[in-house]
Amino acid sequence: MTEQGPQAAAPEVPRRNWAGNVRYAARAFHRPTSTDELRRLVAGSTRLRAVGSGHSFNRFGDTDGDLVSLAGLPQTVEVDHERGQVTVSGAMRYGDLARQLHTQGYALANLASLPHISVAGAVATATHGSGQTHGNLASAVAGLELVTADGDLLRVDRDTDRFAGMVVGLGALGLVTRVTVDVVPAFELRQYVRLDLDREALDEALGSAYSVSVFTDWRTPRLREVWRKQAADQPPPSADWLGTTAADEPRHPVLGMPPENCTPQLGEPGPWHERLPHFKLGFTPSSGDELQSEYHVPRAAAADALAALDDVAHLIAPVLLVCELRTVAADELWLSPNHRRDSFVVHFTWIEDTAAVLPVVAAVEERLAPFAPRPHWGKVFVTDPAELASRYPHYADFTTLLSDLDPKGTFRTDVLDRYFPR
Numbered sequence: 373m374t375e376q377g378p379q380a381a382a383p384e385v386p387r388r389n390w391a392g393n394v395r396y397a398a399r400a401f402h403r404p405t406s407t408d409e410l411r412r413l414v415a416g417s418t419r420l421r422a423v424g425s426g427h428s429f430n431r432f433g434d435t436d437g438d439l440v441s442l443a444g445l446p447q448t449v450e451v452d453h454e455r456g457q458v459t460v461s462g463a464m465r466y467g468d469l470a471r472q473l474h475t476q477g478y479a480l481a482n483l484a485s486l487p488h489i490s491v492a493g494a495v496a497t498a499t500h501g502s503g504q505t506h507g508n509l510a511s512a513v514a515g516l517e518l519v520t521a522d523g524d525l526l527r528v529d530r531d532t533d534r535f536a537g538m539v540v541g542l543g544a545l546g547l548v549t550r551v552t553v554d555v556v557p558a559f560e561l562r563q564y565v566r567l568d569l570d571r572e573a574l575d576e577a578l579g580s581a582y583s584v585s586v587f588t589d590w591r592t593p594r595l596r597e598v599w600r601k602q603a604a605d606q607p608p609p610s611a612d613w614l615g616t617t618a619a620d621e622p623r624h625p626v627l628g629m630p631p632e633n634c635t636p637q638l639g640e641p642g643p644w645h646e647r648l649p650h651f652k653l654g655f656t657p658s659s660g661d662e663l664q665s666e667y668h669v670p671r672a673a674a675a676d677a678l679a680a681l682d683d684v685a686h687l688i689a690p691v692l693l694v695c696e697l698r699t700v701a702a703d704e705l706w707l708s709p710n711h712r713r714d715s716f717v718v719h720f721t722w723i724e725d726t727a728a729v730l731p732v733v734a735a736v737e738e739r740l741a742p743f744a745p746r747p748h749w750g751k752v753f754v755t756d757p758a759e760l761a762s763r764y765p766h767y768a769d770f771t772t773l774l775s776d777l778d779p780k781g782t783f784r785t786d787v788l789d790r791y792f793p794r
């Protein structure tokens with residue numbers, strides 16, 4: 373499956389998510405072309421949700437009412453040079469934003485593994501990249517413009533009361549039409565892949581460069597690959613760096629998938645937006661036939677969390693395509709999995725077999741429970757709602773925010789009701 377082209381790639385409102393495990397239950401699909409049209413649509417609906425690029429794996433955003441894509445709205449990118457911020461349309465893909473920013477000499481501090489996702493959709497679920505000093509993508513958000521349940525336009529920024537509760541909003545507070553994000557000067561990176569890391573060296577490896585991802589398969593205790601995205605002027609890793617060897621040809625994280633889908637490796641310097649994501653815009657990210665789960669635990673618990681998972685490695689390995697280990701810096705956002713916690717993140721790309729995967733997800737969650745794992749809001753998890761609530765100090769505050777901004781429950785979905793009962 374090859375995905376091609378920029379924004380025109382998705383002229384229709386998707387009927388199912390990217391992975392195909394969720395067929396949207398909406399009774400009507402909409403693609404308004406102006407904010408006024410969108411506002412009328414919202415005001416006239418009793419049950420409605422936005423869909424971004426559909427890269428989530430669960431039903432948090434699946435409504436039985438109206439499903440709306442904002443991709444038909446005018447796509448704008450406005451840089452505020454004085455504030456060091458950019459305001460973009462919520463439906464814009466990170467990859468398209470990155471290209472435009474780069475031509476103006478700017479960058480985002482971090483990106484996810486794929487550039488295909490919409491800004492509003494990614495921020496709503498606290499999507500993240502890797503790097504011990506980098507927050508998730510939502511933590512860079514300085515302002516939002518939303519169409520609220522009554523069709524009004526609401527603008528909020530870091531000075532607004534309860535802003536920290538609104539950014540990772542799970543799509544449940546309103547339709548995000550514009551997002552303001554902090555930018556930094558454009559920069560260059562080199563990407564090196566190193567093979568066969570000893571687990572003892574994991575912490576050092578994860579802290580060794582701008583953004584580091586470690587891939588493993590749970591078939592041996594050793595870690596298969598380290599993807600180091602390092603400043604272009606940082607010297608390359610030495611020949612025997614942390615006991616690893618250098619990959620001598622480009623790699624794909626999923627064995628058997630084409631490396632051409634991935635951003636350049638082997639130390640070739642290039643712009644931030646063509647090195648931070650693992651996957652290239654215009655190509656299939658990851659495997660395409662898959663499910664994903666991901667858990668954030670305190671960074672200090674990394675070694676213990678992996679040791680706990682050793683007990684279920686024999687369950688994980690048969691249903692796994694690849695496991696990725698990353699880090700994310702703490703932030704203040706209420707529903708961010710990184711809320712006040714520097715995090716170690718364990719990601720699983722599973723085979724596309726929900727029945728086989730769900731019991732393993734439950735086993736993983738049970739093993740990680742002592743570390744109070746916070747699951748990725750856009751992926752597959754089975755955490756008990758009360759348990760999940762106990763892991764977020766502002767869970768009750770968010771529930772209040774939900775009912776204040778959406779008293780009639782227009783943006784509520786069955787899964788949202790389960791996790792945030794009215």
Ligand SMILES: Cc1cc2nc3c(=O)[nH]c(=O)nc-3n(C[C@H](O)[C@H](O)[C@H](O)COP(=O)(O)OP(=O)(O)OC[C@H]3O[C@@H](n4cnc5c(N)ncnc54)[C@H](O)[C@@H]3O)c2cc1C
Binds near residue numbers: 421492657
């Ligand atoms: C191959 C692959 C790789 C991935 N890699 C990463 C990764 O590196 N790091 C990571 O953290 N995650 C990763 N993800 C997960 C992905 O980033 C999240 O699921 C993200 O939310 C997807 O963005 P989207 O635009 O597709 O949103 P969707 O899945 O379309 O929507 C997500 C939620 O946002 C809401 N929403 C969408 N648009 C709006 C809007 N305009 N206003 C209000 N609410 C809105 C929806 O209602 C829904 O609740 C990956 C997913 C895939 C498929």
